[in-house]
Each structure stands twice: as structure tokens, then as C-alpha cells.
Amino acid sequence: xxxxxxxxxxxxxxxxxxxxxxxxxxxxxxxxxxxxxxxxxxxxxxxxxxxxxxxxxxxxxxxxxxxxxxxxxxxxxxxxxxxxxxxxxxxxxxxxxxxxxxxxxxxxxxxxxxxxxxxxxxxxxxxxxxxxxxxxxxxxxxxxxxxxxxxxxxxxxxxxxxxxxxxxxxxxxxxxxxxxxxxxxxxxxxxxxxxxxxxxxxxxxxxxxxxxxxxxxxxxxxxxxxxxxxxxxxxxxxxxxxxxxxxxxxxxxxxxxxxxxxxxxxxxxxxxxxxxxxxxxxxxxxxxxxxxxxxxxxxxxxxxxxxxxxxxxxxxxxxxxxxx
Numbered sequence: 001x002x003x004x005x006x007x008x009x010x011x012x013x014x015x016x017x018x019x020x021x022x023x024x025x026x027x028x029x030x031x032x033x034x035x036x037x038x039x040x041x042x043x044x045x046x047x048x049x050x051x052x053x054x055x056x057x058x059x060x061x062x063x064x065x066x067x068x069x070x071x072x073x074x075x076x077x078x079x080x081x082x083x084x085x086x087x088x089x090x091x092x093x094x095x096x097x098x099x100x101x102x103x104x105x106x107x108x109x110x111x112x113x114x115x116x117x118x119x120x121x122x123x124x125x126x127x128x129x130x131x132x133x134x135x136x137x138x139x140x141x142x143x144x145x146x147x148x149x150x151x152x153x154x155x156x157x158x159x160x161x162x163x164x165x166x167x168x169x170x171x172x173x174x175x176x177x178x179x180x181x182x183x184x185x186x187x188x189x190x191x192x193x194x195x196x197x198x199x200x201x202x203x204x205x206x207x208x209x210x211x212x213x214x215x216x217x218x219x220x221x222x223x224x225x226x227x228x229x230x231x232x233x234x235x236x237x238x239x240x241x242x243x244x245x246x247x248x249x250x251x252x253x254x255x256x257x258x259x260x261x262x263x264x265x266x267x268x269x270x271x272x273x274x275x276x277x278x279x280x281x282x283x284x285x286x287x288x289x290x291x292x293x294x295x296x297x298x299x300x301x302x303x304x305x306x307x308x309x310x311x312x313x314x315x316x317x318x319x320x321x322x323x324x
Contacts, residue, residue, distance in 0.1 A: 025272045029294065030287040037240060037291050045239035046299070049232050053303055056228040060084065060124075063221040067120040067208040068112060075110040079318055082311035083109070089308025092267060099125075109318050119205020127209070131226050136256045143249050146281045230255045236296045242284060250282040258296075271297040 061081040068075050087102030099121050107114040212218055234251040237244055244250050257278055262268035275293025276286045284292075 025269065025290070029272075029290055033287050034291055034294070037288070038295065040241070041295065042239045042241070045235050049235050049239065049296075049299060050303065052228045052232050052235070053300060054307075056225050056232075057081070057084065057303075057307075059221050059225050059228075063218060063225070064120060064124060066212060066214075066218055066221075067123060067205070068106075068110075068117065070116075070204070070208075070211075075106065075112065079106060079110055082314050082318060085304070085307045085311035086315065088304045089312060092304075105315065109315075116205040119203065120208055121205075123206050123209060127222055128225075131222055132256065132259055135226060135252065139249075139252050139256050143246075143253060146249075146253070226255070229259070233258070233296060236292055240288075240292055240295065242279075242288065242292060244279070245283045250279060253278050253281070258293075267301065268297060 058081060061084045062077060064084065065075055065077050065080045068080070083102045083105040086105060087098035089098070090101040091098035100118070103114060103117040103121055106112065107117045209215065209218065230251050233254045234247060237247055237251065254275060257274055258268075258271055261270045261274040264270070272290050272293030275296065276290035279289030279292060280286050
């Protein structure tokens with residue numbers, strides 16, 4: 001039983017789930033339509049999509065840098081960016097390991113306590129969860145009937161049945177781990193230097209937003225990141241010359257539901273299926289919506305791989321610069 005609760009088993013299980021979803025999605029894809037539509041994609045729009053994806057990652061690195069600044073000491077933006085992209089690459093093998101790896105790398109190269117770096121990463125995730133919840137609420141208000149029907153029948157019910165773990169359950173688990181950590185500390189009440197350092201540094205990172213000198217810039221950066229996500233989907237429709245009844249609403253729906261898909265499955269392999277399901281609600285054929293999903297998901301994965309590898313190769317240079 002211990003093995004089934006181990007990180008190794010969880011990583012293997014998540015990887016298998018991701019591969020099975022990818023296989024199923026590829027199996028039901030109309031290859032003929034895929035080959036006909038993709039070559040006709042607008043190169044200018046595709047280039048713009050790539051630009052917005054990179055911009056969102058750059059701003060995310062800058063936002064993280066602001067949280068890490070303390071007592072006038074600010075880690076380099078270059079360090080934040082390449083450790084962030086290396087973390088994205090590490091998410092593939094094993095799944096979900098990227099956050100700990102980027103925390104460890106930045107802590108090592110910038111001489112920042114690991115606990116504090118991890119606290120800022122958890123804070124980032126909580127902020128993004130709040131933003132996603134806010135956008136999802138707006139999405140439901142604007143497209144209430146469409147979204148409610150789709151979420152209940154096509155997203156949560158199948159995922160709960162097949163994957164056994166929904167988005168909110170995973171987020172609750174993550175928050176539960178944090179809560180257990182604090183409860184454990186209070187119950188044990190060990191006044192050792194280790195626990196004192198862990199508590200102080202972790203809390204310092206988790207509450208770093210409240211010590212920011214310019215909170216407006218942080219909030220604005222968060223808004224820009226999510227606006228870029230929406231624009232990526234909107235431009236994806238334009239790149240494939242898709243005729244959609246409500247492009248604004250469709251892009252917003254794909255942003256919120258697609259983000260959930262990227263979170264709950266390793267590598268976001270369910271994204272093409274979610275795209276197909278969402279876009280059928282806006283007048284597209286299932287296969288066309290799936291092709292749009294393959295395009296948008298594929299571009300992001302390629303960027304993760306290319307820039308993740310470049311960042312990984314750049315790590316020794318970062319160490320050299322840090323030492324000097």
C-alpha cells in the first residue's frame with residue numbers, strides 16, 4: 001500500500017493517464033482534415049501567437065521576480081526566466097515536478113532559501129487560481145447556459161468518473177498540504193532552528209505580495225498574463241480562418257476550460273478534446289474544433305520543449321554569472 005501512495009507511483013499513474021488521453025485524442029482526429037487545414041494556416045497570426053505565449057512567460061518571470069525581491073536584493077530576471085522555463089520542461093518527466101525543480105534551481109543560483117522560493121510559487125498559483133475563478137465567473141455570466149451545460153455533461157462528470165481527481169479536488173489537496181504543514185508545526189511545537197527557519201522563510205514567500213512596494217504592477221502583470229492567454233485563443237481562430245458565432249465568448253470559454261484541462265492532465269493532453277467540445281457549442285464541427293486545439297496546444301508544447309531545453313543548457317552559464 002505504501003507504494004501506491006508514493007510519489008513514484010503517482011508520477012507513473014499521471015504519465016499513463018496523459019499518454020492514454022493523447023492516444024485517444026489522436027485516434028479520433030480526422031487526419032485528412034488536419035492535413036488540409038493546417039497548411040492553410042495564416043503565418044502572421046501564428047507568429048503573433050508565439051509572440052504572446054513568450055510574452056506571457058516573460059511577464060510571469062518578471063512577476064515572480066517582484067515576489068522574490070527582499071531588503072533591496074532582487075534576483076536577476078534572466079535567472080527567473082530560465083529557471084521558470086526549465087521547470088516547464090521538467091513537468092514532462094516526471095509530471096508536476098517542475099515547480100519544485102525551478103524553486104531548487106533559483107534557490108541555488110540566487111542564494112535564496114528554498115522554503116521562501118517555494119512559498120512565492122505557491123502564492124503565484126493561488127493568485128492565478130483566483131484569476132481563473134474570476135474569469136470563469138464572468139464566463140458563466142456571459143455564456144451561462146452554454147457553459148453550465150458543457151461543464152456538467154462534458155467536463156466534470158467524465159473527468160470525475162475516468163480520472164478520479166477533478167481540478168478543485170487537486171487544488172484542495174494542495175491547500176490541504178499547506179494547512180497540514182502549519183497544523184503539524186503548531187502541534188509538535190518544536191522550537192528548533194530548522195522549524196523556525198522553515199516557518200519564517202516559507203511564510204515570507206507566501207505573504208510576499210503584502211510587502212511589495214508596487215502592488216498595482218503585480219496585479220497589472222497578472223491581468224496581462226491572462227489577457228495574453230485569451231488573445232492566443234482568439235488569434236488561433238483567426239489563424240485557421242474559423243467562422244465562429246461569438247469569437248469573444250468562444251475564446252474566453254476556451255481560456256478558462258482549456259486552462260483547467262492543462263492543470264488536471266499531465267502536459268495538458270486533454271486540451272484538443274476540450275477545444276473540440278467547447279467550440280462545437282459555438283457552431284464548429286467537432287473535428288475542426290479539435291484541430292484548433294491541436295494547433296494551440298502543439299505550439300505551446302513546442303515552445304516549452306525548445307525554450308526549456310535552451311534554458312536547461314543555459315544553467316551552467318547562469319551559475320558562472322552568479323559566482324562572478
